[in-house]
Amino acid sequence: MPMIQADIRRGRTPQQRDQLIRDLTRIVHEVTGAPMDTIAAVVRELPGAATYEAGTPSPEYVPGAGGIDLAALAELNARRRQAGQR
Amino acid sequence: MPMIQADIRRGRTPQQRDQLIRDLTRIVHEVTGAPMDTIAAVVRELPGAATYEAGTPSPEYVPGAGGIDLAALAELNARRRQAGQR
Amino acid sequence: MPMIQADIRRGRTPQQRDQLIRDLTRIVHEVTGAPMDTIAAVVRELPGAATYEAGTPSPEYVPGAGGIDLAALAELNARRRQAGQR
Amino acid sequence: MPMIQADIRRGRTPQQRDQLIRDLTRIVHEVTGAPMDTIAAVVRELPGAATYEAGTPSPEYVPGAGGIDLAALAELNARRRQAGQR
Amino acid sequence: MPMIQADIRRGRTPQQRDQLIRDLTRIVHEVTGAPMDTIAAVVRELPGAATYEAGTPSPEYVPGAGGIDLAALAELNARRRQAGQR
Amino acid sequence: MPMIQADIRRGRTPQQRDQLIRDLTRIVHEVTGAPMDTIAAVVRELPGAATYEAGTPSPEYVPGAGGIDLAALAELNARRRQAGQR
Incomplete structure (x- = not known):
């Protein structure tokens, strides 16, 4: 199940x-x-703006080499820089 | 996310x-x-009787060699035999 | 599925x-x-205080005749009376 | 609730x-x-390919007599035959 | 998380x-x-008819002053009146 | 709803x-x-080890001043330092 x-x-x-x-x-x-x-699975796909992490809306997916999520990566790095400066 | x-x-x-x-x-x-x-994950663990498949309650997990789920396998096979006889 | x-x-x-x-x-x-x-189902059971409706925590289940949920019914009726007085 | x-x-x-x-x-x-x-319910509808069971994507719903799901039934029967031959 | x-x-x-x-x-x-x-959040948006409360399908959202949900409010009030007459 | x-x-x-x-x-x-x-809500509480973020199990909650989650904060900071060194 x-x-x-x-x-x-x-x-x-x-x-x-x-x-x-x-x-x-x-x-x-x-x-x-x-x-x-006995295994059931679903994938639900949502607009970026309907999902949040770290208190800000997620950007839409922008695929780079190998499918890597460039937009999410850029945002994560921006958060880390901000955190480093605090 | x-x-x-x-x-x-x-x-x-x-x-x-x-x-x-x-x-x-x-x-x-x-x-x-x-x-x-950016990936979040949860595993929720439930009593067998709180989960159903194929219209019958799931048995509790009975691990066999390599962690294989003997109880679920037995039940699946029983369902298949029943279906074969119909 | x-x-x-x-x-x-x-x-x-x-x-x-x-x-x-x-x-x-x-x-x-x-x-x-x-x-x-092909149908999978789960029931998850929670303490009353972990569930809300109408902005207040749900009472624990208090079964009456035929399993009717006396506590939830009392709370629903109290909300209706309150709404009627507004 | x-x-x-x-x-x-x-x-x-x-x-x-x-x-x-x-x-x-x-x-x-x-x-x-x-x-x-006090009961809330939602139905979420998904493309067949966004749902899996038994390790393969579900076919789209193909209604037969009385709304029976012909595509899912065909796939289930194929899996059972395969299992019977193993 | x-x-x-x-x-x-x-x-x-x-x-x-x-x-x-x-x-x-x-x-x-x-x-x-x-x-x-560490907090992840999603909002899933559904047609009114895919959601139920109190045993009847929810009406579509009809915004009034300040975004108040006029359609849901009307239905809730109708349910309360009905309950009051029982 | x-x-x-x-x-x-x-x-x-x-x-x-x-x-x-x-x-x-x-x-x-x-x-x-x-x-x-018309709003229903549930809170489900899980052991730390049943939840993951960033590919590692979450620590159990360790409350500090004002209920701040010291363990999650320490782990987040460790991830950020690691990311800064890459």
């Missing part, structure tokens, strides 16, 4: 979404020992 | 739970490109 | 919880047409 | 969705004894 | 949604003491 | 939990205009 829910920002390719949900299911199977047939 | 929720039955070792949540986070990082620092 | 989650207050009997999850699954099967084997 | 969440694949008629959420609410009322006015 | 999820009906302005998620995050920070950088 | 879910680590006082859920409900009321009577 393991039940997996992932809320992510929109913008990934269908291939990324497919790989995400497939790999999440496989991990649950391997680590918990639950049979594949 | 990816937000991961896993509802599983209780009974896994702390090591299994730890590996589960660590691997789920890693997969999300690798596949969506989101920075590790 | 329908995935059903119910958060309720603690205090129901195992029979009530069992009937709840069984009936929720059956309803989903009958109304959506999804095969029973 | 019971809080009910259903994640299903898209494609049901408004009538099916309406009946689903109405019946889920009624079941919770009847089984837990909670007053109708 | 606090993880906040809000399911609301669609129809709020981007400013309302932004303020909602920002204020939810701030409250969690102030009350639980968790650092802002 | 707004439906609010908060997953936090265990360890807050009943007063903190009560204030959290009360304030979350009030914010939703003020910002979305939904009547108080």
Whole structure:
């Protein structure tokens, strides 16, 4: 019965979404020992502005090399610089 | 911001739970490109009887070799046999 | 794949919880047409004080005749009377 | 306060969705004894490819007689045949 | 790590949604003491007909003065009148 | 109908939990205009090790002055220092 829910920002390719949900299911199977047939999973995709972290809205996904999330990375680094200056 | 929720039955070792949540986070990082620092995950553990699949309560987790879930597997096989006879 | 989650207050009997999850699954099967084997459901039970409605903490479950939730009913009626006087 | 969440694949008629959420609410009322006015419920509808079971993406909903989910049924039967041959 | 999820009906302005998620995050920070950088939040917006309370589908959001939800208020008042007559 | 879910680590006082859920409900009321009577909220409390952020398990809550979460803050700062050295 393991039940997996992932809320992510929109913008990934269908291939990324497919790989995400497939790999999440496989991990649950391997680590918990639950049979594949008993694992359910959903991915819900949201606009960036409907998700927050660190008190600010998330930027939309901007993929870089290898699918890396350039926008989220830039924001994380900005937060770290700010934190370093406090 | 990816937000991961896993509802599983209780009974896994702390090591299994730890590996589960660590691997789920890693997969999300690798596949969506989101920075590790922006991924949040929870594992909620429930009594077997509080979870259902295929219309019957899940048995409690009974680990076999390599952590395989013997009870869930037995139940899945019973369902398949029943379906085969219909 | 329908995935059903119910958060309720603690205090129901195992029979009530069992009937709840069984009936929720059956309803989903009958109304959506999804095969029973593809429906996953969980019931999570919480202390009353961890749940709110109408801006006040829920009382603990106090079962009356037929399992009716006397405490929640009393609180609902008190809210209605208050609303009627405004 | 019971809080009910259903994640299903898209494609049901408004009538099916309406009946689903109405019946889920009624079941919770009847089984837990909670007053109708205190029960909240949501149905979230997702593309088939955003949901997985048994390690493969769910097909889109293909309604047959009485709303039965022909696509999910076909896939479940294929999995059972495969399992029977192993 | 606090993880906040809000399911609301669609129809709020981007400013309302932004303020909602920002204020939810701030409250969690102030009350639980968790650092802002560790709080994740999502708002999911749904059609009125996909959400129920008190056993009937929610009306779509109809904003009045100050953003007050006129449609939900009218329905709540109708339920109270009905309850008062019983 | 707004439906609010908060997953936090265990360890807050009943007063903190009560204030959290009360304030979350009030914010939703003020910002979305939904009547108080139509807002449902739950707080689920989890062991630190059942929650992850940034790829590592969360420490248990260690309250400092004003309820500030000393353990999460220490971990966040350690992550920032590490990031600064990369």
